[in-house]
Amino acid sequence: NAGVMQNPRHLVRRRGQEARLRCSPMKGHSHVYWYRQLPEEGLKFMVYLQKENIIDESGMPKERFSAEFPKEGPSILRIQQVVRGDSAAYFCASSSSEGGYGYTFGSGTRLTVV
Amino acid sequence: GENVEQHPSTLSVQEGDSAVIKCTYSDSASNYFPWYKQELGKRPQLIIDIRSNVGEKKDQRIAVTLNKTAKHFSLHITETQPEDSAVYFCAASIGAGSYQLTFGKGTKLSVIP
Numbered sequence: 001n002a003g004v005m006q007n008p009r010h011l012v013r014r015r016g017q018e019a020r021l022r023c024s025p026m027k028g029h030s031h032v033y034w035y036r037q038l039p040e041e042g043l044k045f046m047v048y049l050q051k052e053n054i055i056d057e058s059g060m061p062k063e064r065f066s067a068e069f070p071k072e073g074p075s076i077l078r079i080q081q082v083v084r085g086d087s088a089a090y091f092c093a094s095s096s097s098e099g100g101y102g103y104t105f106g107s108g109t110r111l112t113v114v
Numbered sequence: 115g116e117n118v119e120q121h122p123s124t125l126s127v128q129e130g131d132s133a134v135i136k137c138t139y140s141d142s143a144s145n146y147f148p149w150y151k152q153e154l155g156k157r158p159q160l161i162i163d164i165r166s167n168v169g170e171k172k173d174q175r176i177a178v179t180l181n182k183t184a185k186h187f188s189l190h191i192t193e194t195q196p197e198d199s200a201v202y203f204c205a206a207s208i209g210a211g212s213y214q215l216t217f218g219k220g221t222k223l224s225v226i227p
Contacts, residue, residue, distance in 0.1 A: 031213070033213055035215075040220075041219055042118075042203050042205075042219050042220055043158065043203070043205075043215070043217045044217070045213075045214045045216075048213050048214070056213070059214075091158070095213070098213060103213075104160070105157045105158050105159075106157060107156070108157055110155075
C-alpha cells in the first residue's frame, strides 16, 4: 500500500499564476481532507471531500481556492492568482470512512510564490 | 470553534532526560486528542492518541495524559534520544468520526547529546 500520494512535492509559482496540487488517497479510501501549514504554524483544516462531493469547505478561503475529488483520478486543490501569502505546505489525508481516528497525511506539497 | 493552546513553543533537554509538552483546549465536546511528530520538511506523523474515556495511555517511552475537567492533555517522553528532536503538535477533534482536527502551534524539541 503506497499510502497517500501527493504531487508535486515542491511547486514554485509567480504571483498571479495558478497552482494545482494533487492528492491520491490510499487504496480503497474515498474520503479526502486537505490541510494547510503556514511557516512556524500548526496545520489548519481546509476542506473535506468525498468522491464527486464537497462535504465541508468551511476552512477554505472564499476566493481563489477550490477543490475537487472526481469519480476517477486524484483530488485536486486549485489556487488561482496566487499571492505570496499562499506560500505554505499543503497536506492531504484520506480515510475509508468519515473522519476516524488518526488518519495519515501525505508528504505534502510545498508551494512557494515568488 | 475549538481553540488549542500548546506550551512551550521550544524545549531543550539533555539526552536521557524527560520532556513534557502541554496543551489546553476550549471545547468541552472535544473527545479525541492525537499527537503528531514532524521532522524538518516531512509529513506530520501520528505518534500517540487518546480518547476522552481514557485518562492515560502509554506506548514505550511515550505517554499521554488527559484531564477532561481541566481541559488539558500532555505528552510525556522519557529517556529522550537525539532522534526525538522534532516539532510536536497536539490536536483535538469533536465527535467520534470527526474529520476536523484543530492543531496547536507546535513545540520544537531539541535533545542535546
